[in-house]
Amino acid sequence: MVKKIRNDAVFKKPLIEKTKKSKKIIKNFFEDNRKEYKNFYIYSLISFFLIYSFFSLPNIANYFEDNFGENKTTVNISKKNFELTFNNKNKSKEEKTNLENIFEDIDVFPSSELNSNTSRLSASTIEQLFQDTNYNLKIVKKTKLVNIGNALDHLPTEMKSIENIKKRKNLFIQIVLPLIIEENTKIKLDRKKLFVILNKNNNSKAEIEWLKKKFKQYGIAKNDLHTLKVRMDEIPVSLAIAQAAKETGWGTSRFAQKGNALFGQWTWSGNGIKPAAADSDSTHKVASFKVLKASVKAYQRNINTHSSYKKFRKERAVQRDNGGKLDSLELVKFLDKYAETGIEYTKILSKIIKQNSLTDFDDVKILPTSKKLKNLI
Secondary structure: OHHHHHHHHHHHHHHHHHHHHHHHHHHHHHHHHHHHHHHHHHHHHHHHHHHHHHHHHHHHHHHHHHHHOOOOOOOOHHHHHHHHHHHOOOOOHHHHHHHOOOOOOOOOOOOOOOOOOOOOOOHHHHHHHHHHOOOOHHHHHHHOEEOHHHOOOOOOHHHHHOOOHHHHHHHHHHHHHHHHHHHHHHHHHHHHHHHHHHOOOOOOHHHHHHHHHHHHHOOOOOOOHHHHHHHOOOOOHHHHHHHHHHHHOOOOOHHHHHHOOOOOOEEOOOOOEOOOOOOOOOOOEEOOOOOHHHHHHHHHHHHHHOHHHHHHHHHHHHHHHOOOOOOHHHHHHHOOOOOOOOHHHHHHHHHHHHHOOHHHHOOOEEOOOOHHHHHHO
16 A cells, blocks of 8 residues: 555656646746737837827928928019019029920910900999899809809909999909809819820820820929829819909909909019019019900919929818818918918918808809700819
8 A cells, every 4th residue: 555655656746847847838938928929019119109200200390390490481482483484584494394385375465555455344334244144142152153154354443443342342253253263164174184084095196285285384394194183273262262352452453453463473574564662673563464364374374383382282182182172271371472471471361261251152163055064064
């Protein structure tokens, strides 16, 4: 019996040692895993921090620049676009290639007397015309349609004598609204055609020629389709009306009356209207146009091509990618280089948009004259 007990002890000893060894192995396994998980979490946190920092740096930089940097104002840099185009004073060969002839299709500088080739209607005649065609802003806001047949070539000379401010503003909007929407519609149709071309494997000769024409109009070198897509886009109606209102004093300025200049663009070509407050040694003038429509087209071309509005176009492209609808109150923040007052200028534009409910016109379309046109727009 004693012998049996001794034999059990002999067998139990290696079993106990084996058990201890197994426990040790298991313990080491869990400790190693704990270390690995710990390292994994540490590396994950470090990676997340680095990625977050990478994406946050631009915003942080912009924050410090906006809040702690020096206040910057730009003296109408964009308006020198006309000088670059017509006097060929570009700084680089690339800029010459890009900007040359981009206003070629626009009657920017009439060689004869201003407004000599088209008639100017009086304010009372225009009001009666709009009444006869049932054109008023309340109906436009309700139907979201405007008849571009109501477009006029000139503003009435009596704009300044209309004492009722609301009446003057309404008349001004009625005059410029169809002009802006018509030009926006042309851009919209061009943009649709561009996307059709981009989605095709092979393009016809006519399509290739059309692209060459658009590259030229939008000042694009090297046939850069991405840049063309970003530049070929609309200006929100509310924003265009606000700028026209600000630049012309709701249609009362001398530049608007004599030169159909709705957006105050400059020229050094010798043609145009000399600002009364300009220095004696100043050579610039405010560009004049044959008709109001030409002024709107030149304005849109300027916003869509000039380097001063690169951030504007970038924000507009982002808005297109994130829903498609353009927000004028966000885009206006990127027009600080349009005037010498900088950010204050954009604040005034925002105020004009809000006070006059101009965003109500952003989704207005032209009244289609055919089923084909209706399907296109």
